[in-house]
Amino acid sequence: MANSFALPASTDYFGDALQLDMLTNLSTHGWSQHSLFLPETLRLALATECADLAASGALKSAGVGRTAVLTVQPAIRGDQILWLNPGQSQACDAYLAIMESLRLLLNQHFYLGLEEYESHFAFYAPGSAYLRHLDRFRDDDSRTVSVVIYLNQDWLSDQGGALRLHPQGLASLDVSPIGATMVLFLSAEMLHEVMPASRDRLSLTGWFRRRA
Numbered sequence: 001m002a003n004s005f006a007l008p009a010s011t012d013y014f015g016d017a018l019q020l021d022m023l024t025n026l027s028t029h030g031w032s033q034h035s036l037f038l039p040e041t042l043r044l045a046l047a048t049e050c051a052d053l054a055a056s057g058a059l060k061s062a063g064v065g066r067t068a069v070l071t072v073q074p075a076i077r078g079d080q081i082l083w084l085n086p087g088q089s090q091a092c093d094a095y096l097a098i099m100e101s102l103r104l105l106l107n108q109h110f111y112l113g114l115e116e117y118e119s120h121f122a123f124y125a126p127g128s129a130y131l132r133h134l135d136r137f138r139d140d141d142s143r144t145v146s147v148v149i150y151l152n153q154d155w156l157s158d159q160g161g162a163l164r165l166h167p168q169g170l171a172s173l174d175v176s177p178i179g180a181t182m183v184l185f186l187s188a189e190m191l192h193e194v195m196p197a198s199r200d201r202l203s204l205t206g207w208f209r210r211r212a
């Protein structure tokens with residue numbers, strides 16, 4: 001069946017201004033933030049899918065560490081997740097196509113040799129958080145660029161749930177998880193944490209990986 005979401009062709013999805021902003025901020029500061037990164041129809045479809053998965057019990061408590069040594073530790077990490085597979089839904093395929101364009105763009109400009117993208121839905125119930133961490137594992141340096149896209153509509157800053165970034169040598173800063181906002185950062189360098197929120201917090205998190 002044809003995908004009803006407009007799929008990007010190569011890197012055309014990103015306008016020149018967005019490309020420049022994304023690439024400049026990532027290379028000079030190690031991170032980059034963009035509002036309205038997804039069309040509203042796609043944000044809504046992904047948010048609905050994530051909420052439905054949560055309600056049906058399809059999401060599982062996220063672990064800490066790598067597969068062989070994965071442990072669920074809610075005091076460190078309180079989200080529930082579901083890894084994405086191609087063909088899961090039209091909305092997920094449209095999102096993965098956008099991420100594929102982003103992979104090509106990052107490779108063109110930074111010669112990062114990014115080969116894969118892995119991604120999961122994440123659902124943080126009120127009060128759950130993810131303590132300060134780096135996304136790169138100690139024994140696997142393949143995760144290179146982290147991407148988070150927020151899915152909630154009408155997020156208010158007094159509802160908490162910020163992504164708190166801790167850039168080296170600089171003051172920490174908060175990104176509010178407003179629907180369709182996208183954040184990119186270097187997985188090995190950017191310490192970050194998820195602050196607790198007073199409402200359900202929905203997102204898609206993913207990592208561009210190079211060969212391990």
Ligand SMILES: O=C(O)CCC(=O)C(=O)O
Nearest residue numbers: 130135148163194203205
């Ligand atoms: O949801 C966020 O803002 C960040 C999530 C995160 O840090 C992670 O899943 O590793």
Ligand SMILES: [Fe+2]
Nearest residue numbers: 133134135192
């Ligand atoms: Fe993280």
